Amino acid sequence: MKRILVALETGESQLWPAVHAINLAKRMGGRVTVLRMVPTEKNEEHLSNQQTRRGQLQEKVETLIEKARAQGVSVEYHIANGNYEDELVNFIKEAKVDILVLAAPHLLPRGRRHRESSISSIRHRVNCRIELVYEKPETG
Numbered sequence: 001m002k003r004i005l006v007a008l009e010t011g012e013s014q015l016w017p018a019v020h021a022i023n024l025a026k027r028m029g030g031r032v033t034v035l036r037m038v039p040t041e042k043n044e045e046h047l048s049n050q051q052t053r054r055g056q057l058q059e060k061v062e063t064l065i066e067k068a069r070a071q072g073v074s075v076e077y078h079i080a081n082g083n084y085e086d087e088l089v090n091f092i093k094e095a096k097v098d099i100l101v102l103a104a105p106h107l108l109p110r111g112r113r114h115r116e117s118s119i120s121s122i123r124h125r126v127n128c129r130i131e132l133v134y135e136k137p138e139t140g
Helices: 016-028 044-070 084-095 115-125
Strands: 003-009 031-038 074-081 099-103 129-133
Touching: 003 016, 003 084, 016 031, 016 044, 016 074, 016 099, 016 129, 031 044, 031 084, 044 074, 074 084, 084 115, 115 129
Parallel strands: 003 031, 003 099, 031 074, 099 129
Antiparallel strands: none
16 A cells, blocks of 8 residues: 655645545555644744634645545645654655655745755655646636
8 A cells, every 4th residue: 555645834725736645545545644844933923824824724634634535545634843854754754655745846835935946855865756746727
């Protein structure tokens, strides 16, 4: 059974990576772990904005997890605080993750684009496949 990890940051509003991970698990017979990365901040105003976004993301993630479980997909949910790259690498190693699913860097808000270089660094520190998810274009 494949162990699939999807990492979501608080500032992300789209759940495409989580949807992709759940679909992978359905096809491959795997299980999904959603790891929500919560950066540590000292600015109180920024913290207040983060709390609001965390609550909105939390609701979306919980709804998605409920739907996936109803479809028979095993889904776990964890929250990590601290340095994005270090927390992610440690979790991958401890959980023996086979596939890491992340949002493509160009889809991230400007302040989170540092992750593009981080993905390259993560790739050298772990021994798992990394899949970058691109937003599905709207047709109509």
